[in-house]
Amino acid sequence: MVTQRTEESSLPSVRPLLLNSLVAALIASALMIFVHELTHLLAGLALDHASILYPFGVIDLDSPPEDDQVLMLLSGPAFSLVTGVLLQLWTPLRGRADFLHLVWLWFAFISVQEGIMYLCLTPFGAGDTGQAAQLLGLPLPLQFLALAIGVGGMFLNARAFAPHMARHAGADPRLRNAMTLFPWLYGMIVSVLLSIVYLAISPAEIPASAQIAILAAGTALLVFAPMANIFARSVTAVPYEPLRLRAVPAGGLVVLGVLVLGNILLSFGLQLG
Incomplete structure (x- = not known):
């Protein structure tokens, strides 16, 4: 028993990686959604249309022509997808191996996941691409092709995340779950609950179908992380580079609190244009 306890005590602690990953994922999610919706808003302003920004979407104040609506709808997913891919390819904070690096990683992969989910x-x-497809009269086979590309993209996103999982969590399944599975599970619960709060206090009239889509998105934004374990065998040669994390990411919790407060205020709408 003494030997077993000694071996257990020598194992790396799971809690710091789990807590830091969870907070980083929630910060990245909030930032990504804000930037995504802001892109819709800026696209509308560029086309001379006034809109109201909410933490869960943008509502047009006028009736844009269909061509403008398509551009405004597709601007968000396109920006998220392109930005996410670029940030996945460029990881300047890797040498720091700290909390900021985690936020960067989560933001990059969540951005790609956002674009993929819309496909x-x-x-x-439903969603930006679904509405755009309806406006364009896109043939149904092409719409299902977009679905197939989206599903394939989810696996590609998970495959791209797998080396980061192996690099920062090693081969220990406890650490891998702390970086992938549990941030998704706990992050999903927090994201859905926050979305319910934002929708409940907002004066915006959101159709029930749109509310369901918003809540459903909260369950899928982080799913690429646990899916990365599917590709565990393909990243066995990735060297272990443990992260240098505080036991409790105090600064990250403060930032997350500010973002949540900002979204609560934004739930009442910000009109521009």
């Missing part, structure tokens, strides 16, 4: 929604007429 998956295309044939169902």
Whole structure:
């Protein structure tokens, strides 16, 4: 028993990686959604249309022509996807191996996941790409092709995350779950609850179908992380580079609190244009 306890005490602690990953993922999610919705708003302003910004979407104040609506709808997913891919390829904070590096990673992969999720929604007429497809009269086979590309993209995103999982969590399944599975599970719960709060206090009239889509998005934004374990065998040669993390990311919790407060205020709407 003494030997077993000694071996257990020598194992790396799971809690710092789990807590830091969770907070980093929630910060990255909030930032990504804000930037995504801001892109919709800026696209509308560029086309001379006034809109109201909320933490869960943008509502037009006028009736833009269909061509403008398509551009405004697709601007968000396109920006998220392109930005996410670029940030995945460029990781300048890797040498720091700290909390900021985690935020960068989560923001990059969540951004790609956002664009991919919209592709998956295309044939169902929901979300940005679904609405754009309806306005364009896109043939149904092409809509299902977008769905297939989206599903494939989810696996590619997970495959791209796998080396980071191996690099920063090593081969220890406890650490891998702390960086992938549990941030998704706990992050999903927090994200959905926050979305319920934002929708409940907002004066915006959001259709029930749109509210369901908003809540469903909170369950899928981080799913690429646990999916990375599917590709565990392909990253066995990645060298272990443990992160240098504080036991409690106090600064990250402060930033997260500020973002949540900002979204609560934004729930009442910010009109521009």
